[in-house]
Amino acid sequence: MMAKLFRAVIMGPPGSGKGTISERIAQSFGLKHLSSGDFLRENIAADTEAGVLAKTYIERGLMVPDHVMTRLLLPRLEEMTRHSWLMDGFPCTLTQAKALNSTCDLDLVISLNIPYETLKDRLSDRWIHPGSGRVYNMGFNPPRVQGRDDLSGEPLIQHDNDQPEALVARLRHYKDVAKPVIDLYKSKGILHTFSGTETDKIWPYINSLLSTKIPSRPETDTQHIPLP
Numbered sequence: 001m002m003a004k005l006f007r008a009v010i011m012g013p014p015g016s017g018k019g020t021i022s023e024r025i026a027q028s029f030g031l032k033h034l035s036s037g038d039f040l041r042e043n044i045a046a047d048t049e050a051g052v053l054a055k056t057y058i059e060r061g062l063m064v065p066d067h068v069m070t071r072l073l074l075p076r077l078e079e080m081t082r083h084s085w086l087m088d089g090f091p092c093t094l095t096q097a098k099a100l101n102s103t104c105d106l107d108l109v110i111s112l113n114i115p116y117e118t119l120k121d122r123l124s125d126r127w128i129h130p131g132s133g134r135v136y137n138m139g140f141n142p143p144r145v146q147g148r149d150d151l152s153g154e155p156l157i158q159h160d161n162d163q164p165e166a167l168v169a170r171l172r173h174y175k176d177v178a179k180p181v182i183d184l185y186k187s188k189g190i191l192h193t194f195s196g197t198e199t200d201k202i203w204p205y206i207n208s209l210l211s212t213k214i215p216s217r218p219e220t221d222t223q224h225i226p227l228p
């Protein structure tokens with residue numbers, strides 16, 4: 001018999017570790033990791049109508065408008081009716097949260113609360129493989145060969161909007177738009193907030209919370225794979 005499906009969202013400012021923690025959750029609990037940034041990049045690469053539109057905003061370091069995001073993501077979620085998933089990067093705004101609400105019932109929302117200084121240090125040290133979206137940090141998870149992606153060997157790049165000047169504006173914007181979303185999930189009783197400066201210290205708390213909510217891997221009957 002298939003276990004109950006599980007749907008979760010992870011929220012947090014840029015650099016808070018959503019991508020990093022989502023990968024750990026996906027590995028440990030067998031949820032599919034869905035990322036708004038990855039969906040956008042796939043659509044841009046495939047030159048879809050929404051992708052072409054989204055590109056004009058992303059290139060300027062702007063948020064993609066709500067109607068483009070919902071047009072892009074909701075059909076993908078509707079295809080996932082038989083899967084458990086964890087969504088990273090969506091919803092970002094109250095309009096997006098309401099649209100998501102009308103498509104599915106969330107079981108849990110994880111909100112990451114990380115000090116500004118920590119975000120600034122991490123992002124100024126973040127390197128990305130543009131082809132895959134794989135993320136490195138020169139201190140925390142460096143690539144095996146400096147400046148090169150572990151799998152493809154291709155060069156890594158840094159985003160202009162990861163630099164401190166752009167980051168201040170991105171964080172201010174995140175705070176403004178995320179607050180009503182966080183309030184909404186709090187009022188639904190599904191919000192869990194984790195604060196700290198290190199992913200490795202936050203992770204055990206998230207892991208134990210999810211262990212109480214997802215007793216076994218939802219789409220297989222295998223045991224949790226413990227993380228190193």
Ligand SMILES: Nc1nc2c(ncn2[C@@H]2O[C@H](COP(=O)(O)OP(=O)(O)OP(=O)(O)O)[C@@H](O)[C@H]2O)c(=O)[nH]1
Pocket residue numbers: 012013014015016017018019020021037122123125126127135136137139140141197198199200
């Ligand atoms: N030093 C340090 N770096 C970390 C830690 N956790 C994550 N990182 C790095 O910090 C950067 C940001 O982490 P991501 O997982 O990309 O964060 P995100 O919230 O998905 O960021 P956005 O995609 O910008 O929204 C990456 O370079 C990570 O490798 C940590 O505990 N310590």
Ligand SMILES: Nc1ncnc2c1ncn2[C@H]1C[C@H](O)[C@@H](COP(=O)(O)OP(=O)(O)O)O1
Pocket residue numbers: 014015036037038040057058061062063064065069089090091092093096159
């Ligand atoms: N839910 C959402 N609403 C609006 N724009 C979004 C969005 N999710 C992602 N974007 C935009 C912001 C970024 O310009 C771009 C890339 O997303 P990302 O990979 O999550 O961000 P980052 O560049 O901070 O690592 O897409």
